[in-house]
Structures are given as structure tokens and as C-alpha cells.
Amino acid sequence: MSSFLHTKWQHLLRDSAETPESIAAALNLDAGKLQKVTDRYPARINPYYMNLVKKYGKPLFRQAVPCEEELEDLPWLFPDGLCEEKQSPVRGVFHRYPDRVILAVSSECALFCRHCMRKRDVGKKKFFDREAALAYLENHEEIKDVILSGGDPFMLSDDCLHELLSALRRIPHVETLRIHTRMPCTLPQRITPELVSMLRCHAPLFINTHFNHPYEITGESAFACGLLVDAGIPVGCQSVLLRGVNDNSQILKDLFRGLLRIRVKPYYLHHPDPVAGILPFRMDLAEGLGIYSKILGHISGMAVPPYMVDLPGGGGKTALSRNCFPEADANGWIRLKNFEEKQYFYPALARPLGPAILS
Ligand SMILES: *Cc1c(COP(=O)(O)O)cnc(C)c1O
Numbered sequence: 001m002s003s004f005l006h007t008k009w010q011h012l013l014r015d016s017a018e019t020p021e022s023i024a025a026a027l028n029l030d031a032g033k034l035q036k037v038t039d040r041y042p043a044r045i046n047p048y049y050m051n052l053v054k055k056y057g058k059p060l061f062r063q064a065v066p067c068e069e070e071l072e073d074l075p076w077l078f079p080d081g082l083c084e085e086k087q088s089p090v091r092g093v094f095h096r097y098p099d100r101v102i103l104a105v106s107s108e109c110a111l112f113c114r115h116c117m118r119k120r121d122v123g124k125k126k127f128f129d130r131e132a133a134l135a136y137l138e139n140h141e142e143i144k145d146v147i148l149s150g151g152d153p154f155m156l157s158d159d160c161l162h163e164l165l166s167a168l169r170r171i172p173h174v175e176t177l178r179i180h181t182r183m184p185c186t187l188p189q190r191i192t193p194e195l196v197s198m199l200r201c202h203a204p205l206f207i208n209t210h211f212n213h214p215y216e217i218t219g220e221s222a223f224a225c226g227l228l229v230d231a232g233i234p235v236g237c238q239s240v241l242l243r244g245v246n247d248n249s250q251i252l253k254d255l256f257r258g259l260l261r262i263r264v265k266p267y268y269l270h271h272p273d274p275v276a277g278i279l280p281f282r283m284d285l286a287e288g289l290g291i292y293s294k295i296l297g298h299i300s301g302m303a304v305p306p307y308m309v310d311l312p313g314g315g316g317k318t319a320l321s322r323n324c325f326p327e328a329d330a331n332g333w334i335r336l337k338n339f340e341e342k343q344y345f346y347p348a349l350a351r352p353l354g355p356a357i358l359s
């Protein structure tokens with residue numbers, strides 16, 4: 001294990017490469033090319049993850065380093081393609097499903113993932129309206145599950161998080177809390193004994209983290225996940241199937257088995273969302289399903305997450321399996337049903353040729 005384990009996470013964060021010049025210098029790249037991308041989508045690579053990028057190359061490089069293809073737009077893919085803002089009653093609250101909401105409590109992260117589905121917001125100093133959000137939750141008794149997300153909630157201080165979790169715990173109908181954070185993977189030093197002992201006071205509280213490649217499972221990240229699980233905090237993982245990163249069934253099998261070994265349960269495998277800025281990572285759904293079909297049944301069911309797509313227009317997530325794959329229209333869109341049995345159109349091609357023509 002490297003000495004990073006004993007380096008304070010605040011110091012690591014402060015020493016992140018964020019400017020085109022600093023990233024270019026660290027990785028021997030052209031700052032001008034990076035600049036074009038960071039003008040639109042900010043970059044941040046902390047020293048822990050930078051070290052992994054240097055050690056392992058492409059699969060981590062692609063997740064962390066801006067690439068020009070991010071700027072490529074298709075007029076039928078939107079920055080907020082999943083319509084979160086339309087389903088937002090209060091700034092920073094996304095209420096799509098009947099019994100649960102997302103609170104986007106921070107727009108900052110320890111790494112700005114190039115494939116982020118919320119890249120319209122991350123790094124752009126968007127703040128949630130704490131008082132209005134708490135009032136909304138109090139007034140909606142149907143909400144049983146509150147998900148802290150962002151950005152990364154662990155960018156907040158321990159005190160600030162404790163105060164927020166305590167306020168949520170005072171709402172009688174809120175049963176479970178979740179924190180969606182990439183820190184166990186991208187900056188595991190953030191998972192300190194102090195943070196963990198604070199979190200355990202707020203049980204039942206679940207953490208979902210985000211690993212995409214077996215190279216991300218290091219001594220440090222295993223230690224961080226172990227601290228959480230030993231404190232009785234269940235840890236799940238939402239991975240994304242990413243072109244040029246993990247689009248291979250053997251890599252995914254190694255990833256999911258590796259996660260189980262560090263006691264992290266694979267929760268979802270997401271197809272990259274149809275939003276602007278993540279074209280470098282999208283692949284055809286048929287290809288994704290082909291990869292997934294070589295995993296499901298081939299390794300322990302404990303290790304296999306459902307394969308999910310998030311429906312444009314705010315329909316929500318729905319699982320796909322090898323036995324049901326609908327016919328696409330000439331522009332590459334298919335029809336899928338959401339949890340309310342309503343029909344939505346989904347771009348089954350990585351780059352749909354036009355808007356949906358199904359009706
Ligand atoms: C994904 C998501 C959730 C959580 O969904 P689960 O399937 O319960 O994990 C909640 N709200 C929104 C808006 C989401 O996108």
C-alpha cells in the first residue's frame with residue numbers, strides 16, 4: 001500500500017490537477033486541446049487517481065482526461081436528456097419516483113469523470129436550496145428513501161454532512177438514507193474513521209459507490225470499503241459500461257468479482273446515458289447486451305448487477321436482459337416501458353441517426 005493512505009484527503013484534493021496546463025504537464029499532453037474541452041466541461045484529477053492513470057493507462061485515462069469527442073453534439077441528445085430539471089420541485093431535488101428523491105447536495109467531486117451523466121452541473125457551483133429541500137421532504141409523506149448525490153456528497157465536511165443527515169433523520173416518514181459517492185474509488189483517503197463513525201449514527205444508511213475497472217480496486221480503496229462495511233454500512237456499486245474502458249466481459253467479470261472480494265455488492269451496470277458530452281463512451285445497446293450476456297450466468301449471481309438504461313424524458317431506469325430486445329426504427333430508437341408501464345423512446349444506437357421516428 002502506498003503512502004497515500006496517510007495523506008490527508010484535503011491535501012490531496014488541494015493538489016489536484018485542474019488546469020489544462022497542469023494536466024498536460026502531468027501526462028505529457030497538449031494543453032491547447034485540453035483547454036477546448038475544459039472551457040465547457042471542467043476537469044479535476046486528484047493525485048491519488050492521477051497516480052493510477054499513470055500506472056495503468058487507457059481505462060483510467062479515459063475516465064479522467066478531457067477528450068475532444070466530448071464536444072461533439074447530436075441535436076437530439078441534450079445536456080439534461082433525462083429531464084431531471086423538469087422533475088425538480090425545488091433547486092437540487094429530483095423527484096421522479098413515488099417513494100424516493102435525489103438531493104444534489106454538492107456540485108463538486110474529487111475527480112470529474114468524463115462520462116458523468118450530470119456533467120451539465122458538476123464543477124459549476126450549483127447549490128441546492130437546503131431549507132426548501134427539507135421543507136419539501138417534510139411535506140411529502142410518500143418519500144421513504146432520500147439519496148444524497150451531486151456531484152459527490154463526500155465533498156462536504158463531516159460536520160456539514162452530520163448536520164444534514166440529522167435534519168433528514170428528524171423527518172418521521174424518511175426511513176432509509178443513501179449516499180451516492182465515488183470517493184471510495186477516486187479518493188479513498190476521504191473515508192476516514194471519523195467519517196465512518198459519524199455515518200453509522202444515521203443507520204439505516206446505505207452507500208452506493210462507483211468503480212468501473214478492476215485496476216481501481218487498490219489497497220487503499222479496499223481499506224476504505226472495509227471501514228464502511230465493518231461499521232455495518234452496506235456498500236453497493238453502480239458501474240457504467242464505457243467504450244474504451246470496460247467494454248469487455250472479462251474485464252467486467254474481474255471487476256464484479258473484485259468488488260465482492262472487498263465486500264461491495266454490484267448494484268447496477270448502467271448503459272451510458274443519452275446526454276450531451278458523453279458520446280466518447282456510448283456504444284450500441286446490442287453490443288452492450290452482448291457483453292452483458294457473457295456475464296449473467298457465467299459468474300456468481302451475487303456478482304452480477306442488472307443492466308440498466310435510464311429513459312430519456314424522465315421515464316426512469318429500466319433493466320434489459322438477453323431475452324427481450326425490441327426492434328429499432330430507421331434512426332436507431334427503440335420503445336421501452338417504464339415502471340408505470342408508460343412507453344418511452346430510447347436511442348439503441350451509440351449515435352442515433354436522427355430523433356425517434358417511432359410513434
Ligand atoms: C436512479 C434514480 C433514483 C434511484 O433509483 P433506484 O432504482 O432506487 O436506485 C432516484 N431518483 C432518480 C431521479 C434517479 O435517477
Ligand code: SF4
Binds near residue numbers: 111152181
Ligand atoms: S464523481 Fe459522480 S457526480 Fe462526480 S463527476 Fe464522477 S460520476 Fe459525476
